[in-house]
Amino acid sequence: DTGVSQDPRHKITKRGQNVTFRCDPISEHNRLYWYRQTLGQGPEFLTYFQNEAQLEKSRLLSDRFSAERPKGSFSTLEIQRTEQGDSAMYLCASRTTVTSVVVGANVLTFGAGSRLTVL
Amino acid sequence: RKEVEQDPGPFNVPEGATVAFNCTYSNSASQSFFWYRQDCRKEPKLLMSVYSSGNEDGRFTAQLNRASQYISLLIRDSKLSDSATYLCVVNTGNQFYFGTGTSLTVIP
Numbered sequence: 433d434t435g436v437s438q439d440p441r442h443k444i445t446k447r448g449q450n451v452t453f454r455c456d457p458i459s460e461h462n463r464l465y466w467y468r469q470t471l472g473q474g475p476e477f478l479t480y481f482q483n484e485a486q487l488e489k490s491r492l493l494s495d496r497f498s499a500e501r502p503k504g505s506f507s508t509l510e511i512q513r514t515e516q517g518d519s520a521m522y523l524c525a526s527r528t529t530v531t532s533v534v535v536g537a538n539v540l541t542f543g544a545g546s547r548l549t550v551l
Numbered sequence: 552r553k554e555v556e557q558d559p560g561p562f563n564v565p566e567g568a569t570v571a572f573n574c575t576y577s578n579s580a581s582q583s584f585f586w587y588r589q590d591c592r593k594e595p596k597l598l599m600s601v602y603s604s605g606n607e608d609g610r611f612t613a614q615l616n617r618a619s620q621y622i623s624l625l626i627r628d629s630k631l632s633d634s635a636t637y638l639c640v641v642n643t644g645n646q647f648y649f650g651t652g653t654s655l656t657v658i659p
Contacts, residue, residue, distance in 0.1 A: 465647070472559070474638055474649030475595065488645065523594060525647075538583050540640075540647055542594040 434458060436543035438524050444549045445514055452510045453546040457526030464507050465540065466499055467523040468492075475523055481507060482529075514550045521545045552577050557639050557650030565658050568629045572653045574622040574639030583642035584615055586624045588635045589652065595638055598624075629657045 437456040445451050457464045463482050467475035478497065479489045483504035496514075501507040511518055525540040557574045564570050576584075584601035599606065601613040601622055612625040622639055634657045639650040 463645075467649075472651065474555075474557075474651045477646060477648075480645065521592075538642060539585070539597055539600065542596070544594050547592075 436524055436526055436541055438522075438543035438546050440546055441544060442547045442549075444551065446551050447514055447516060449514055450510065450512045451514055451548060452508055453522050453524075453548075454506060454508050455524030455526075455543055456506045457524070458528075458541060459505075460530075461526035461528045461541070462504070463527050463529060464501055465525045465527075466507070466509050467525065469521045469523055469545075470519075478509070478522075511548075514548075516550045519548055519550045521547050554578060554643070554648035555639055555641050555650040557653050559651050559653060561654040561656060563656045563658055564629055566629055566631060568657075569625065569627045570629060570655065571626075572624045572637055572639075572655075574624075574650055576620050576622070576639075576641045576648070578641070578643045579617075579620060581620075581641045581643040584613075584622050585640040585642070586611075586613060586622075587638040587640055587649075589638055590635050595649075598637070626655075629655075631657050631659060633657050 439454045465480040466478040469475045477490050479499050481501040496512045499509045523545045525542045586598040587595040588598045589595040599608050601615045605614045610627045614623045636652040636654050638652045641648045
């Protein structure tokens with residue numbers, strides 16, 4: 433499978449627990465984005481990486497959220513001390529900025545998402 | 552002001568109808584534009600990019616008006632399988648901004 437993979441697909445946790453999501457982007461893609469989506473809303477930007485460097489974080493991203501992409505390949509998004517308001521779909525997307533290599537380079541490709549429910 | 556604004560609908564149309572969705576964006580420096588389709592509880596998937604000259608892909612036509620900062624999507628001869636949420640997406644710098652999505656239900 434050459435698409436974007438996310439794991440786990442579903443996570444149910446109790447308030448106060450920590451959760452971690454993993455994203456494996458398309459291998460040729462140097463940029464990786466995390467979004468959060470709640471019912472009836474469009475995806476909301478959280479953070480993005482170019483290779484291993486985290487270049488931008490949303491002001492919405494509280495200090496309970498941390499993301500890494502240590503080797504410029506897969507990424508993890510950790511939420512500490514989860515709250516009920518964290519319940520959402522967490523979407524990962526990737527793209528390449530190398531326009532000469534890949535057709536449609538500026539296009540985001542999404543993974544299937546990780547759905548978090550905090551009880 | 553939101554970066555991207557869309558009418559959330561819902562749009563309920565009979566099979567075979569033509570339906571149009573509109574979207575406005577706030578930043579005149581935005582450089583790329585897209586329509587994504589999202590099925591219930593699934594991830595967004597690219598439907599089509601939107602080019603300045605307008606572009607068509609089968610029953611789907613996308614238009615961009617940079618002066619008015621307006622994007623549209625026209626679906627002709629609607630099929631039941633077109634039922635989904637359609638997301639307007641605007642690329643500004645390194646960011647991709649999403650509208651709230653417009654819900655379409657095609658009725659037999």
